[in-house]
Amino acid sequence: MRPQDVVVLLKITTLAAQPWQGKDLAAALLISPAEISDALRRCQYARLLQPDGRTVQRRVLLRFLLYGLPYVFPAHPGGLTQGTPTAHSVVPELPPTDAHPYVWPDPNGATLGVAVEPLYPSLPQAAPHDAAWYELLALTDVLRLGTQPQRQTARQLLRQRLLG
Known part of the structure; x- marks a missing residue:
């Protein structure tokens, strides 16, 4: 798994039953189509996507987010920055x-806060x-x-948002 895999999965969960293509995800997420394709393959291999490669296993994703994410992709706050x-x-x-507040560093951001990658x-x-x-x-x-x-x-x- 890579961090962008979580980003892609979360985006797919917000699409509900709307049809989507990899290029649409790439444009919305500002991630290259090749990275989207690779992320989808990794997520399917990790059983976070159903075998169809398009449907998120929401319960599995929730368990990963709750119990794995903080250890696999930890955050280390930095100094104050705009973001x-x-x-x-x-x-x-x-x-x-x-x-x-915590912020993702962004020179165009309007909020002064603690930097988090x-x-x-x-x-x-x-x-x-x-x-x-x-x-x-x-x-x-x-x-x-x-x-x-x-x-x-x-x-x-997260339980409410992902499982309804």
């Missing part, structure tokens, strides 16, 4: 914190164009670096 908000700064249902470099530019996907990405970042109460709420919200 695109993520984690608790995006999801209003999360318990508040007195700390600076996104799962894929194009996220600061692509995520704000799809609110549902952006929220899922922010919730995954909460799992990677939030406080215990925030992580608990993020787990509940």
Whole structure:
């Protein structure tokens, strides 16, 4: 697995029953079509996609996000920088914190916060164009670096968003 695999899977979950093609994902995620194809193959091999290669195994993905993601793709906060908000700064249902917001570094970002590397470099530019996907990405970042109460709420919200 690679970090962009999680990005691709989360995007597919927001598409519901809408038909999609790899090139559409590539354009929306600002990821090359070849990387999309490779990600889909890896996700199918890891059983995160059904054998059809198009349907996300939502329960399996949720288990991976809750129990694997923080260890496989840990976040290491950096210094203060301008960027695109993520984690608790995006999801209003999360318990508040007195700390600076977390941001994906982006020179065009409007928020000053603690730098966190996104799962894929194009996220600061692509995520704000799809609110549902952006929220899922922010919730995954909460799992990677939030406080215990925030992580608990993020787990509940991810269950709701992914399983209905």
